[in-house]
Amino acid sequence: DVKVTQSSRYLVKRTGEKVFLECVQDMDHENMFWYRQDPGLGLRLIYFSYDVKMKEKGDIPEGYSVSREKKERFSLILESASTNQTSMYLCASVPLGSNEKLFFGSGTQLSVL
Amino acid sequence: GENVEQHPSTLSVQEGDSAVIKCTYSDSASNYFPWYKQELGKRPQLIIDIRSNVGEKKDQRIAVTLNKTAKHFSLHITETQPEDSAVYFCAASAGGTSYGKLTFGQGTILTVHP
Numbered sequence: 001d002v003k004v005t006q007s008s009r010y011l012v013k014r015t016g017e018k019v020f021l022e023c024v025q026d027m028d029h030e031n032m033f034w035y036r037q038d039p040g041l042g043l044r045l046i047y048f049s050y051d052v053k054m055k056e057k058g059d060i061p062e063g064y065s066v067s068r069e070k071k072e073r074f075s076l077i078l079e080s081a082s083t084n085q086t087s088m089y090l091c092a093s094v095p096l097g098s099n100e101k102l103f104f105g106s107g108t109q110l111s112v113l
Numbered sequence: 114g115e116n117v118e119q120h121p122s123t124l125s126v127q128e129g130d131s132a133v134i135k136c137t138y139s140d141s142a143s144n145y146f147p148w149y150k151q152e153l154g155k156r157p158q159l160i161i162d163i164r165s166n167v168g169e170k171k172d173q174r175i176a177v178t179l180n181k182t183a184k185h186f187s188l189h190i191t192e193t194q195p196e197d198s199a200v201y202f203c204a205a206s207a208g209g210t211s212y213g214k215l216t217f218g219q220g221t222i223l224t225v226h227p
C-alpha cells in the first residue's frame with residue numbers, strides 16, 4: 001500500500017515564524033504536490049515537483065516555497081507565516097505512467113496566530 | 114489556466130435517493146476528469162474517473178458522464194446510503210507535461226439521511 005506521510009497532523013505557529021511542512025512517500029513516485037484546502041474553495045495547488053531539485057509554481061504560490069532534495073521527500077516552506085495561511089495542507093504524489101491517481105497524505109492543519 | 118466550477122455546494126438527500134453533482138471546466142485541453150471523496154477527518158480518495166475519449170463510465174452505484182462540447186461532467190450516485198455522506202470534489206487535468214496536476218472544484222458536502 002502506498003504511504004504518503006506528513007510529519008505533523010496539527011501545528012500552531014506565530015505570525016512571522018518560518019514553518020516547514022514535511023511530506024515523505026515510500027513508493028518511488030516521481031511527481032509530488034502541495035495543496036491547501038479551505039472550506040468553499042476546494043483544493044488549490046501551491047507548488048509541484050516532477051523531479052529532484054525541480055519545482056514549479058501552482059495556482060497560489062505567493063508566500064510559499066518548496067524543496068525537493070530527495071525523490072521521496074517534498075517540503076513546503078512558509079518563509080514568514082501569516083494568519084491568512086491558516087489552513088489544511090495536503091501533500092500528494094503520483095507515479096509517472098499511472099492513471100494519474102493522486103495518493104494524498106493525511107494532511108496538516110496549520111494555525112497561525 | 115484551468116477553472117473548475119462545482120455545484121451544488123451542499124446536497125441533502127434521503128437514503129435510497131439519487132444524488133447528482135455537476136462540474137464545468139474552462140480549458141478545452143483538459144482530458145482527464147477524476148472525482149475524489151473525502152470523509153470527515155480523512156484524506157481524499159479517488160472514487161471514479163473518466164477520460165475525454167469516453168462519454169460515460171459506471172462503477173456499481175456511481176457513474177460519471179462527460180460532455181466535451183459543453184465542457185461539463187457530472188457524478189451520479191444511485192441508491193444512496195448514509196456512508197456516502199462526505200465531501201466530493203471534481204477535478205480536471207490536461208495531462209502531458211501537467212501529469213497529475215489537478216485543478217479541483219470547490220467541493221460538495223453530501224449528506225444522506227437514514
